[in-house]
Amino acid sequence: MIEDKNQQRTSIAQLGEFGLIEHLTKNFDVTQESTLKSIGDDAAVLDFKDKKVVVSTDLLIEGVHFDLAYMPLKHLGYKSVVVNVSDICAMNAKPTQITVSVAVSNRFPLEALEELFAGITHAAKEYKVDVIGGDTTSSQKGLIISITAIGEADENELVYRNGAKQTDLLVVTGDLGAAYMGLQVLEREKQVFQVNPNNQPDLDPYTYLVERQLKPEARKDVRTLLHALDIKPTAMIDISDGLSSEIIHICKQSKVGCNLYEDKLPLDPQFISTCEEFNIDSTTVAINGGEDYELLFTIDINDFDKIKGNPNFSVIGHMAEENEGIHLVTRANTKIPLKARGWDALTE
Secondary structure: OOOOOOOOOOOHHHOHHHHHHHHHHOOOOOOOOOEEEOEOEOOOEEOOOOOEEEEEEEEEEEOOOEOOOOOOHHHHHHHHHHHHHHHHHOOOOEEEEEEEEEEEOOOOOHHHHHHHHHHHHHHHHHOOOEEEEEEEEEOOOOEEEEEEEEEEEOOOOOOOOOOOOOOOEEEEEOOOOHHHHHHHHHHHHHHHHHHOOOOOOOOHHHHHHHHHHHOOOOOOOHHHHHHHOOOOOOEEEEOOOOHHHHHHHHHHHHOOEEEEEHHHOOOOHHHHHHHHHHOOOHHHHHHHOOOOOOEEEEEOHHHHHHHOOOOOEEEEEEEEOHHHOEEEEOOOOOEEEOOOOOOOOOOO
């Protein structure tokens, strides 16, 4: 795709902070009954009556969490909402509102922020969440996005990380590792482009992987699916930092061990073939990759028949006594201690 170098560029300084906020937020609609007051005052006002309120927040920083060399701003806006909504879904709650804060350097014109907020607006409509406030400020360099997500649930619906029992089954939604391999494809094509800017990338063989990286989806459907099956998870977490890290979180907080089975990991065929192309072990990527935003949860063993054969879920292991430890059981039936090798923003 050839970029138009003569695009209109409107200086953000022309609008000022409040003019910018008004310009960027004019397309947000209020759809939730619990939103009493949205953007435009010192604070939003929410009325949850008898519901419990769930709140989560995330930072996305240019050069740490995303690379604008291959991340379109509209996709970035969409993804920034998804990663926060996913945390609400991981509590078995219904996402209802978000706040959006952006720090931006003077290298970004108004049109760039319009693209970013178009993605945020699209995600807000897709997930039926109200944008109820936020902040804008300047950045010395790069783009920083902070989104806070709010959700609601009845007290008996909420699921925490610390409820897994020794005999519970370990279940995951969707498939694993595709987002990480999508990132590897994009990084490779970026390096090729830097060597030869005339070389246009061919991403057609990797469409699923690239989409999982650039435009992931939060599993807002799982709450409804489980309710229909009359299943309440005993523990739940979303897979943002890698399967191994998330399993260890559940085990530590629930004081249990775990056996994860290599041959039960759900892997997409495009993912497997791309791992072979890159000469990367697919199991290593599947358990450490991160950014899949699938849900990992445990269920009572007596609920197995309810979930058996359901295409939305894969039983990938079972919990055990704490002193048994946390292991990956290989296809050769060898037990290997599971270590957290997923994403850690504070490691070099």
